[in-house]
Amino acid sequence: MSELEPPVPAATVARLPLYLRCLEALDAEAAPTVSSSHLAALAGVNAAKLRKDLSHLGSYGTRGVGYDVGNLMGEIRRELGVDETSPVIVIGLGNLGQALAKHGGFAGRGFPIVGLFDIDPNKIGQEMDGLIVQHLETVANTIAATGGHTAIIATPPDAAQVVTDQLIAAGITSVLNFAPTGVVVPDGVALRQVDLAVELQILSYYRPERVAERDAGRDRNLSAATS
């Protein structure tokens, strides 16, 4: 193998925020410990998968007691790197950008929004949720002043790549792309693409009509195989 494998599988990384949210709910109820089966049920995964996922973090719990809620929250936060605050900037203040800017759920999870940028003269100078929309060409100043190296891209699709290139040149090292088009980034820059239509496609698989069709299909196959 020529490259180091990432230490935690991508599917596990994607489930860690879910476990963290469940642990935060338990912590709010002052639960000191949680069994793997209870935490798994809260997260909607099976207990064996949960234990395997957490074993990648070196967390095995205590037989008969389970996991310490506070410790496990801390371990997941450290693993994700959300134990430190990561300031975020938003580029493109259309409906989606405004929705993200006003989301309210980011700052409490360690992602305060520290800058809003656009190139539309009608948007620049507007106040949104306590921040003034600035021209994209000034973005390097904000990155230097705030230490915010994470950008959310919410531009129209045809602007997404050129904006991404500008941001990286200005010092952005992590990009969350909500524009409905793919962008490419050089090595050493983290990228996550969010495609809202994908959520509908995944939901489609679990539609009750589809589940019923699949079950009927399997029953037919089974009776054909056994008749």
Add this chain to the structure above:
Amino acid sequence: MSELEPPVPAATVARLPLYLRCLEALDAEAAPTVSSSHLAALAGVNAAKLRKDLSHLGSYGTRGVGYDVGNLMGEIRRELGVDETSPVIVIGLGNLGQALAKHGGFAGRGFPIVGLFDIDPNKIGQEMDGLIVQHLETVANTIAATGGHTAIIATPPDAAQVVTDQLIAAGITSVLNFAPTGVVVPDGVALRQVDLAVELQILSYYRPERVAERDAGRDRNLSAATS
């Protein structure tokens, strides 16, 4: 085991839309076939995982040729249930709801938006992207007239559960919840919760600063273990 296992693992289902998008791009370039290694590289997964994922659909490709692009697209669409059109309604026309209503990327993937609903008198009657925002109390008429049984919830968090209950009573069977709070649905209703902060948490794991820290940590552990 008291219940039928879903026939395809959830992690595989979540990757099928990604493979589909890559295949659609290949199809647009008129590529008749694709090797598993090329498709895996396009999707950013390893080839063994891709082959395992597709084997759940009964697709194994042909040695030396790979997968037929058109056939595989058809199989994934059938498996996801996106080979048929699923009309969608949107509830809550704040910034996020408007962004979703105007997204433009849904109809082409089989999810035309056929109704917009709110309870705010200032929103009701407004035209957005060719549809008139209607009062939520009329939603059953639209469900009956359009056959749209999928709802996107983009309300404020404190309204999400009561709106979900109303929608299910009116005939909705699949719910995609964008409100930054969990909702519960009865058995027989499909639910997918989208938490936009989770995307930032997952991205955080892959930040170059974090990757460098982990690599340094492993190097330290390795030299401690071997010294």
